[in-house]
Amino acid sequence: MKRPELIPAILTILVVAFFWKISPDFRDVNYLLANTTIFAETGLLAIGLTLIIISGNIDLSVGSSLVLTSCLVAKFTNDGTPIFVSVLMALIIGTLLGTINGLLITVGKLPSFLVTLATMALYRGAAQAMMGPASAKVPQPLKGIDRSDFHGLPYPFIIFVICALIVGLILHRMILGRWLFGIGTNKEAAHYTGFPVNRATISAFAITGFLIGISALLMDSRLGVARHDLAKGIELDAITIVVAGGTAIAGGKGTMIGTVLSWLLIYFVKTGMGVNNLKAEYQLTIIGIILVLSVFSQQIADRFSTNRQRKTTKIEAR
Amino acid sequence: MKGKREIGLLVVLVVLIAACSFAKPIFLDPRNINSILLWMPLLLVAAVGQFPVIVARGIDISTGSIVGLSAISVGLLVKASPTIPVPMLFIAGGMVGLILGCLNGLIIAFGKVPAVVATIGTLTAFRGLTFVVSKGDQIDSTAIPQSLTSLANQGINIGNVTISWLLFIGFVLAILAFFASNRLQFYRNIFAFGSNPDAAFLRGISPKTVELICYCASGSLAGVAGTMYLARFGFANPGSAGQGFELIVIAAVAIGGVKITGGSGSIVGVFLGCALLSCINVALTVLGIDADWQLLVYGATILIALIIDSVSQRRKATA
Numbered sequence: 001m002k003r004p005e006l007i008p009a010i011l012t013i014l015v016v017a018f019f020w021k022i023s024p025d026f027r028d029v030n031y032l033l034a035n036t037t038i039f040a041e042t043g044l045l046a047i048g049l050t051l052i053i054i055s056g057n058i059d060l061s062v063g064s065s066l067v068l069t070s071c072l073v074a075k076f077t078n079d080g081t082p083i084f085v086s087v088l089m090a091l092i093i094g095t096l097l098g099t100i101n102g103l104l105i106t107v108g109k110l111p112s113f114l115v116t117l118a119t120m121a122l123y124r125g126a127a128q129a130m131m132g133p134a135s136a137k138v139p140q141p142l143k144g145i146d147r148s149d150f151h152g153l154p155y156p157f158i159i160f161v162i163c164a165l166i167v168g169l170i171l172h173r174m175i176l177g178r179w180l181f182g183i184g185t186n187k188e189a190a191h192y193t194g195f196p197v198n199r200a201t202i203s204a205f206a207i208t209g210f211l212i213g214i215s216a217l218l219m220d221s222r223l224g225v226a227r228h229d230l231a232k233g234i235e236l237d238a239i240t241i242v243v244a245g246g247t248a249i250a251g252g253k254g255t256m257i258g259t260v261l262s263w264l265l266i267y268f269v270k271t272g273m274g275v276n277n278l279k280a281e282y283q284l285t286i287i288g289i290i291l292v293l294s295v296f297s298q299q300i301a302d303r304f305s306t307n308r309q310r311k312t313t314k315i316e317a318r
Numbered sequence: 319m320k321g322k323r324e325i326g327l328l329v330v331l332v333v334l335i336a337a338c339s340f341a342k343p344i345f346l347d348p349r350n351i352n353s354i355l356l357w358m359p360l361l362l363v364a365a366v367g368q369f370p371v372i373v374a375r376g377i378d379i380s381t382g383s384i385v386g387l388s389a390i391s392v393g394l395l396v397k398a399s400p401t402i403p404v405p406m407l408f409i410a411g412g413m414v415g416l417i418l419g420c421l422n423g424l425i426i427a428f429g430k431v432p433a434v435v436a437t438i439g440t441l442t443a444f445r446g447l448t449f450v451v452s453k454g455d456q457i458d459s460t461a462i463p464q465s466l467t468s469l470a471n472q473g474i475n476i477g478n479v480t481i482s483w484l485l486f487i488g489f490v491l492a493i494l495a496f497f498a499s500n501r502l503q504f505y506r507n508i509f510a511f512g513s514n515p516d517a518a519f520l521r522g523i524s525p526k527t528v529e530l531i532c533y534c535a536s537g538s539l540a541g542v543a544g545t546m547y548l549a550r551f552g553f554a555n556p557g558s559a560g561q562g563f564e565l566i567v568i569a570a571v572a573i574g575g576v577k578i579t580g581g582s583g584s585i586v587g588v589f590l591g592c593a594l595l596s597c598i599n600v601a602l603t604v605l606g607i608d609a610d611w612q613l614l615v616y617g618a619t620i621l622i623a624l625i626i627d628s629v630s631q632r633r634k635a636t637a
Contacts, residue, residue, distance in 0.1 A: 018351060056432070104621075110628050113377075113434075118621040125614030132610045236438055249432040257426050281449025283555075288443025292425055292436055299430045 004246025007297055011290075012265040017053060019272035026275050033154060035271050037146035037222060040156035041231075043263045044215040045238040046245075047160075047167050048098075048208025050259045051259040053242055053298040055172070055204050056184040056251025057105060057112035062212060063234040064123035064166040067226075069216035071127045074136035074226035083141050091213040100208020102202035120235070128228040136196075138220045145221040156218050160233060168256030170207070180204055184251025241266055241289065266290070282306030323575035326630070327590040331597065338601045345604050348478030351606050356470065356479065357596035359488035360385075360543050360550060364567045365574070365588050366495045367539025370505070370532045372571055376433035378536045380422060381567050383444035385560030386571045388414040388544025390448050393457030393554045396466070403463050408487075411545030412538045418444060419537015423530035441564070448556045457554040469549045484546055490540070496585040508532060513581035519568030573623045 026032070041281030045062045052059050069090055077086045097119075104115045145155050171177040179200035182190040191197050216284040220226055245262030269290065273283045339345040364381055371378045388411045396402060418440070425436045428601025459467075473482035481489075499505045503556055509519040511528045519525055548554055574591025598619055602612045 104625075108625060108628055110624055112580055114624055115621070117569065117572075118617050118624060120565070120617070121613055122617030122621060125612070125617045129608075129611045129614045132608075236442065239435075239438060240442075244437050249435050255497055279449075279454075281446050281454065284446030285443045285450065286446070287441045288441070288446060291442070292429075292431060292440035295431045295435050295439075296425070296429050303430075315409070 002248025004298055005255050005261050007294055007301070008245050008258060008262040008265045011294065012261055012268060015265060015268045015272065019268065019276070023272070023276050024032055026272055029150070032271065033149075033152060035156065036157040036160075036267065037154050037218075039263065039267045039270070040154075040160040041215045041219050041222075042234055042237050042241065043160045043260075044211045044218070045208075046165055046221065046241040046259050047164050047256070048204075048211040048254060049238050049242045050169065050208070050247055050254055051171060051180055051204040052112075052208055053239075053247050053249060054184045054251055054254045055180040055200065055201055056187065057204070058116065058239070058249075059098075059101060059112065059205065059208060060116040060235050061097075061101060061119040061123055062208065062238055063231050064120045064127070064211065065094060065212045066216050066219065066231050066234065067228060068097065068123045068127040069094045069213055070220045070226045070230070071131050071136060071228060073216060074138050074220055077139050077142055078136055083139075086142075087217060090217050094207050094211070094216060095209040098205040098207070098212065099202060101209075102205030105205070106198035106201050111118055115136070126229065131226075131228045135225045138226065142217075142221055143224050145218060156222075159214065159218070163214065164256060164260050167207065167211070168260075171256050174205055174249050176200060181252060184248075184253070186252075197292070237266075237287075240291045244291055246298060262294075324584065324586050324590060327573075327575065327587065331590060331594050334594070334597055334601065338597075338604065342606075344599070344605050350600065350604060351479050354466040354486050354596050354600045355479070355601055356550065358592055359482070359484040360563075361566060361570055361596065362485075362488040362589065362592045364420045364543045365542050365545060365570045365583065366492050366565065367536040367543075367594050369495070369499075369576060369583065369585060369588050370508050371433075371572055372568075372576050372578060373534045373580055373583055374508050374528055375512050376426065376529065376532060377437065377568070377578075378419075378422065378540075379434065379437040379532060379564050379568075380418070380440040380444055381536070381540045382560040382563035382565075383448065384415050384418050384443050384537055384540040385544045385547055385563055386554070386558075387418065387444050387448045387451065388541040389554040389559045390452045390457060390544075390556055392545050392548055393461065394452065395549075396463060397457065397461040400461075400463050404469070407466060408542055408545050408546075411541045411543075413465065413541065415541015415544065416534055416538040419534045419540070419570075420530070422537060424532030426533060427526040427529035436471065445561075448559070452556040454556060456556065457548070459552040462548060462552050466549045467552050484549055487542075491542070492585060492589055499585050502590050503565070504531070506508065509581060564615050566595065569620050570606050573620065 045066065049062065051317070072093055073086050073090045076089060077083065081089070081186065101116055101119055104110055105112045148155055150158060171180065178269060179190070179195045181198060182193065182195050183197055187197060219231065225232070241262050242259055243249055245258035247258060266287065269286070270283065273286065344350060364385065368378055368381060391414045392407050392411045396407060422437055422440055425431050426433050469483040471482065473480045473486060507518065507523045508528055510521065511523055513524060515525055544560070547559060570591040571588055572578055573594060574583070574587035574589070576587060598616065602615055607615065
């Protein structure tokens with residue numbers, strides 16, 4: 001299908017229309033905006049994962065990197081590191097963790113699924129070894145970004161949109177993006193074309209790490225504490241967003257706008273179910289079904305469009 | 319090159335046991351060996367199920383939720399009619415798993431949804447279903463009959479070491495899978511499909527049948543593991559039963575030398591992978607490593623196993 005992001009776009013409109021009709025609480029635009037602060041963190045991970053999945057890899061360790069970074073930052077700021085330095089440090093640590101993944105995959109020639117499965121345990125394990133059962137308080141000046149806004153737009157939401165824009169430009173308008181699409185389509189061919197396969201793959205992981213750093217700062221700031229057992233399962237949420245947005249899990253296909261739209265879709269579904277007091281357990285089931293259905297409908301649309309293409313070529317051949 | 323990987327694993331396992339028992343002689347204490355052996359059956363059964371799926375180029379991430387849903391369903395069944403015979407409980411668990419696995423298989427084989435995506439989706443969906451079925455309530459230990467829990471703490475005694483009935487069931491299933499993988503034509507088809515799906519198709523192997531049956535097998539064995547969970551722990555919580563278990567299972571299979579991209583691997587390797595992970599887990603406790611460090615060591619072990627594997631394969635390629 002030429003425009004895979006159409007499906008989340010249509011679904012988002014349907015979902016918004018549905019909840020707008022059935023629940024008056026959903027019609028509060030201020031509430032809808034304020035609620036984005038929680039989802040911005042997952043959204044940032046999804047932006048990075050879009051690059052990684054397009055390049056034909058996967059990163060299961062994003063949640064663990066997020067936790068390790070947030071714990072380290074909270075700890076450093078508590079020990080008296082100036083805010084400016086610890087913000088910088090969050091970005092550096094996040095990028096470093098991503099780069100380690102990228103190096104293991106490219107230089108170590110290991111499958112990304114297994115490497116990140118291992119670092120998923122390793123990074124969270126490091127956070128647990130460092131923190132123990134305790135939680136680190138985040139000092140005052142770093143706290144409360146979720147409650148501050150710019151003309152009604154919460155800052156986490158603005159940060160999410162800016163990051164999506166920049167990474168979207170990298171993906172669709174810059175050479176790195178072309179490399180990633182090439183690698184995801186056919187790694188061998190990309191190599192023989194002269195694409196720097198290793199460098200591009202490591203870059204994708206490093207960019208994701210950088211976004212994880214931002215996400216960790218947002219999470220620290222919103223929660224006011226850092227613990228080793230936070231954000232469990234967030235990697236699956238992020239992968240759900242990316243894949244429901246039309247990015248092919250096998251690589252080589254996808255768009256940033258699809259990820260953003262699918263983020264909106266999941267966000268509206270979750271918020272709508274929340275304001276309608278749907279039990280958390282039903283919410284889980286519904287999110288799982290959405291993921292499978294959206295990929296399924298893309299497959300059907302794909303088959304439909306290839307059939308049509310075949311027909312037209314047949315006619316031309318005649 | 320067949321068999322080298324298994325020998326390497328065996329060496330690692332022996333070295334680990336020797337090192338641990340040298341550092342802490344208590345490691346070879348019967349009670350400690352029993353606790354290693356208690357760790358194994360669940361992992362072994364689920365890993366034997368995961369094995370054909372990974373050989374056929376797929377992956378089943380929903381294993382943990384299937385274990386949870388099956389444990390809860392069997393718990394509810396036993397709560398409703400406590401006199402039900404124990405073998406029936408295993409069959410019930412297997413049936414629950416079979417239905418869920420079949421659903422996975424249908425989505426993947428006929429819906430053409432990539433396995434990673436489909437099973438991540440069903441991982442969430444089945445976990446949600448666990449809460450729906452149990453109405454959020456835990457199955458308490460008072461509801462579980464003695465006849466089921468005794469499977470975990472009674473068994474065949476060899477000296478002071480107990481091979482629990484659970485482990486016995488696990489061994490039997492693993493041995494059956496071993497013979498199946500060596501003798502059954504269908505199992506050969508799975509390997510053929512995993513090494514080259516196109517070639518397998520041209521040879522007349524139906525990819526849909528292969529995939530469907532692999533996921534059904536994985537689901538039903540995970541379901542049996544769910545009943546084992548109930549026997550081993552004596553309670554089941556809809557939130558925590560089997561949570562995160564899928565990653566341990568996949569790690570065990572990967573350490574056991576099954577190629578994650580499909581087409582090669584052996585049940586013996588899977589067995590050794592499970593044994594190694596169980597030993598590591600118990601060794602951490604015995605060596606007095608703080609519980610907070612366990613996840614770190616665990617992750618590092620998997621990573622080191624991967625790196626050793628990649629280095630040895632590259633050496634093979636250059637030789």
